[in-house]
Amino acid sequence: MQTHFSLTINGQQTGGDAGQFDVLNPATETMVASAPLASVDQLDQAVEAAAEAFKSWQHTPDAERQALLHSIADVIAANADELAEIIVLEQGKPMFLAHAEVTGAVAWTRYNADLPIPVDIIEDSEHKRIEAHHKPLGVVASITPWNWPLMIAIWHIMPALRTGNTVVCKPSEYTPLNTLRLVELINQVLPAGVLNVVTGQAEIGGAISSHPGISKIVFTGSTPTGQRIMSSAATNLKRLTLELGGNDAAIILPDVDVDAVAEGIFQTAFLNMGQTCAALKRLYVHDDIYDALCNKLVELAQAQVVGNGLDAEVTFGPVQNANQLKIVTTLVDDAKAQGARILCGGERLAGPGYFFPPTLVADITDGTRLVDEEQFGPVLPIIRYQDVEEALARANAADVGLGGSIWSADIDTATQLANRLECGTAWINGHAEVLPHAPFGGCKMSGFGVEFGEQGMLEYTRLQVININK
Template sequence: MTTSHYIAGRWVEGQGSDCISVNDPALGQPFAELMAASVGQVDQAVTAARGALHAWKSTSASERAAYLRGFAEQLGQRREALITLQMRNNGKPRHEAEIDLDDAIATFGYYAELAEQLPSKNRDVPLAAPGFSARTRLEPVGVVGLIVPWNFPLVTSAWKLAPALAAGCTVVLKPSEVTPLIEQAYGQIADALGLPAGVLNIVNGKAETGAALSNHNGLDKLSFTGSNSVGSQVMRSASAQCRPVTLELGGKSAIVVFDDCDVGQAVEWIVAGITWNAGQMCSATSRLLVQDGIAEALLPRLQEALENLRVGNPLTEEVDMGPLTSQAQWLKVAGYFATAREEGLQCLAGGKALDRDGWFVSPTLYADVPKDSRLWTEEIFGPVLCARRFATEEQAIAEANDSRFGLVATVCSADLDRAERVADALEVGHVWINSVQAVFVETSWGGTKGSGIGRELGPWGLSAYQSVKHVTRCLG
């Protein structure tokens, strides 16, 4: 049994009623267990964060920056252990796990730099009216709850934790019960750096623990990344207390391929967009819109590329794609395969769970999928790609925007003016042109429509944990 809760600067055993099994998805077997935090322990964590807030927000920006750089350095020192844990608990291939760790390190380094710039953000405000002076202060929101998902642990938590600490907030972090172990590194690093007790608290658990945190009246803000169904519950909790919330939710993103594209290059971008992390990404470009003039050449090449992907256990094989992370997700994706058969969809590749130990499915391609198909409209969260053809630029834009989600999109075209024009017309938060999904800490992350509220990363990520105060003084 693993001790996995970090409250008020101490490691404590869980007192909740849920026992969490931590699984290796490539084997479909547990390799660790822990007891969830109780509702009372969640309250202790929030109380500890509240108690530490005044001192932490009073520290200088340079002090907070030094701690953030310490987190980046300590993550690097734990490199091999964290990569291996990502591979074992998430099923990520090594190259993906390495990128995850590098992303987390870069995030802490970036927000260390922004923290050092904070004093210059407090400035005088010119007024048109005589006889008054005014100045602006950017202050921490306060105590924040952070709830993160299982598909990118360590990374999503870094996107929230680093800017929150940089702003001067204290935090209570709840990792996913599917991947509860890797975020323990943040508590271990806090100990190693001597981070003041209560600034960072970590509580693990299932729905009861998450509800206890999101409903707690001691929070000043909550940031959540996960499914739309849970996000709506988080939003209801926030609305009951008129509390600010950041939500990063689902997607059903489009990749638009025009007929002037190099076929081989387009296949590379398409495959990366649907099979990275076995398609378990809110940003997966799971709707392929391919222009008529290139479709007959591209679809067979795409079918071949998906069929040739190496799928297996990343700890024992050199693979391109690992398993789905949980049995629940495996069953969900298998359910969509059954739906596709019921709907009579044309399957060019995959469409089945693999007959082997663990939670593996085949990379899948369906062609000429109707717009009213569940597979075209619903987020599957697996390596399942649905293709449709289009004739004109206007049709491509209309079909790409015809979704209740609006997270990301990709545009592939040799005509860069057209690519830029289409990118500007797409109703999403981030567009890639002729690229894999390269995410940089300097750019924003977040979506429109049903994909969430607010932005993470870049200066916008820091602003999410700040409040604006103006001080106006009469000079008379």
């Protein structure tokens, strides 16, 4: 892995005018590398470069943009090992999961490359033809979190480029290295200024939110930060796509085969050590199978190998940063104080690194912080219920609504219940599955707008109606 990382502004690599900051490995708490710290002036330069590039990029023939996106996918694939290593070092996930993230980034890029931009015919009569065209917005700002640093950057960047926009990225200060390298690689393919990256903390994020030269912000992160972005974006009526916090509930009906569903429940709850927006975070289990499912989940948790993601045998990495580890620890300690039963895990592991083993918490219910608040870490509260209507009401009581799921052998019953979940995506006998062709987004305080598929791509466009009198 390279040790020197730069901003990319107008196709050129440059240092940060505001200095540098250290990026830590969460498995060792030692420095991975220094990252450049951009100034607000450098953000202005990046936006100016993107605005200038937009003048020509928006008119690039559609087939040429598609071919360039396929070339980007080729570059990512050719550098897969390096990108995966950076992910493990700065984010902490096991190597197999980092490689899956890179593979997913390649597939998502190719899907966007092949996605057609529709022209809708509203009327085509003897005297009139009306067409609806989708035009690019201009400069799009991407603000990404630390949990899936490569994948979420790709989710933001590729539909923006596909539709003729130019982009300025700001990755999380916890995991900037992968995005810095990604943008450097992509600039081997794209014209200068089409894709730029700056790094920074609250000052840069705030400047992006209110910047008059930015036409749209796509943000994945916490609800409070999304609210601040929305407030600042009003200055020039920026378009927004906000994928914010969630506290996804799953309801397990008594007719399930516990042995058949336990693995799926465990993996979707603890995906990326539970640090996934759409992970299963509240598990409502019918009384008839409660103890059996708890026991099976404990078996799966205790089979995990916790450690440094660079070690081949490791299946479970650290929490990404000290602040998030503190949140997880506080919620678990509060659950203990409220009388909840820790089935396994429950305490930070001794030694360096932000390691917290997969933790299952039973005899807990709504009104406890671990149930009511998003833990975003390797802890799953398991709530007992007897009446499915009660479980459904509890699941819907949250002020967020990203995802939810129903698990049952009866698909018709599960579908009826899924339709009543107040969330953007309701899965049946699964959870946390996001696909490039299926729109994904939240409701309530989980944000608005969707990503993925044609609907997600068109959020990077404005509608122009062409009204032709023949």
